[in-house]
Every structure is written in structure tokens, then in C-alpha cells.
Amino acid sequence: MLAREFVERFEQFAPKSWAEPWDVPGLQLGDLNAPIHKILVVLDVRPETVQEAIDVGADFIFAHHPAMFHPAKTLDLSVPQNRMYATILAHHLTVYAAHTNLDSAPGGMNDWLAAALSLQNVQGLVPSNGVGATPEVTMGRVGDLPQATTVRAFAEHCKDVFQVAGLRLISRTPDAPVRRVAILGGSGSEFYPAAIAQGADVYVTGDVSYHPAHDILAAGLSVVDPGHHIESICETHLTQLFNDWAAEKDWPLVAQATQLNTDPFTFL
Numbered sequence: 001m002l003a004r005e006f007v008e009r010f011e012q013f014a015p016k017s018w019a020e021p022w023d024v025p026g027l028q029l030g031d032l033n034a035p036i037h038k039i040l041v042v043l044d045v046r047p048e049t050v051q052e053a054i055d056v057g058a059d060f061i062f063a064h065h066p067a068m069f070h071p072a073k074t075l076d077l078s079v080p081q082n083r084m085y086a087t088i089l090a091h092h093l094t095v096y097a098a099h100t101n102l103d104s105a106p107g108g109m110n111d112w113l114a115a116a117l118s119l120q121n122v123q124g125l126v127p128s129n130g131v132g133a134t135p136e137v138t139m140g141r142v143g144d145l146p147q148a149t150t151v152r153a154f155a156e157h158c159k160d161v162f163q164v165a166g167l168r169l170i171s172r173t174p175d176a177p178v179r180r181v182a183i184l185g186g187s188g189s190e191f192y193p194a195a196i197a198q199g200a201d202v203y204v205t206g207d208v209s210y211h212p213a214h215d216i217l218a219a220g221l222s223v224v225d226p227g228h229h230i231e232s233i234c235e236t237h238l239t240q241l242f243n244d245w246a247a248e249k250d251w252p253l254v255a256q257a258t259q260l261n262t263d264p265f266t267f268l
Contacts, residue, residue, distance in 0.1 A: 004032040014105035017132030028067040030094030036060040039255040043232040044262040066097040104128040119143030140184030162230040166267035171222035229263035
């Protein structure tokens, strides 16, 4: 089948028009008219995942994070990022990314994250700014835990669920009760007022920086920051989804998840 046929099916699930205005989802490199047989699903397009695609015989890389989020100003191949682009093109790989459109899609990234925490009565956190977004297309999720716990115990639970060696807890009340949880994958600190407005006891999101952390504390909210890499949850979910589509449509196509960990951070 052609890459274009697969992309058309995916964009019924998470249209590019649902992406935030600043985002760059869609075709990153390659040719949508190229035939594809094997998809490697990754969180990040990095030199090591490109080499993995080559090694496993993939001809299509499906990524969550856009490979060309920052445009190349030169094609100097001494720059690792540019050299990676050259490798992709030399091996006739097609690279496609679904970013904030997948984050907001019903049944997409943030629903997978909410399900991992066993949240119940799940609702959207904030409306999507995507041009084509409808009311059910929302960034983040908020829901209730099956049983009440404490901020500190919930943070420990997040370490187990998301398999991280460490995380950052922003809280003046680590022993306070937690029942209602908001979550937004990636970098979502700017949306903490929405978590408060929806009655969340704790907000889970990544990449919280110093000054927003002070604002969060002053507002009386607790935040668990397990990092950006928890979005790698999409690798197994997307792989299953794509293989289900292939079986349903009798496509000569197989998807597999990367075996590599692209988290740049190590906890010591």
C-alpha cells in the first residue's frame, strides 16, 4: 500500500486540523506516494531510532514528536540533526508525525495517560485551539481515582505507572488527600489554572520550570512532573491500533514499536 493511504486513515482518527496553531504535524520527510510495508512507531525521531528503522527493515517512521519542529537553516552534514535527515532520505524512509492532534484526539494520547492512572469519570481539561477542533477535542484530561490517596503516595504511584526512576513533586501539602487528578502529557504547566478550575487535587504534567512552579505553589495546587518522556505510552497503543487497522482492512502492513528509550535524562 502507499503511505498516503495509511495517512488518510490515520487522519480520520486524529486530523491535522486538530493540532495547535504553532504545531507542525504531518509529513516530515519522504514521499507519501511511496509504498510502505513496515512501520516503526517512535516517540522521537533521533539518529538511533532512524538506524533502528533501517535495521528492522521499516520504510515508514510514525513519530509523536515532529522531526522538523525547528526548520533547518542549512544542510551542513556535520550537524547531527542534518546528517539524520540525509540518512532518512538516503534510505528512502518516510517520516510522519502526529503531535498535538494526537494529544487532543478522543481515544488518543491523553486518554491513554488517564487510563494508565485508572482515572474514572474522565473529562477534557481545556479546549483545543485547533482550527478544526470540535467540543469533544480537548487538551488534557481530568478524572477521579478509584480510591483516595495522598499527594506523596500518588507521586510514588506515578513513578511505578510511568516507569520513571525519579520525578519532581511541587507541593506544600504532600500529605493532603488526593481524589481528583488532571493530566496533560508533554509540557503543560501553563494550564494549571484549568486544573484548579476543574477541582483537581493534583496535576500531572512535564517540563515545569522554576517560575511557574512558584506560581503553582502560590495557587495552592500540587503538581507531579514525571517528565516529557511519559508520552512514550503512545508507542504500544499506536502499534496496536495500526496492526488492528491492517487486520481489519487486510493491508499488507505491519507496525512495531521501537525498542529504544529516547529519554535524554538520567536520574542519579
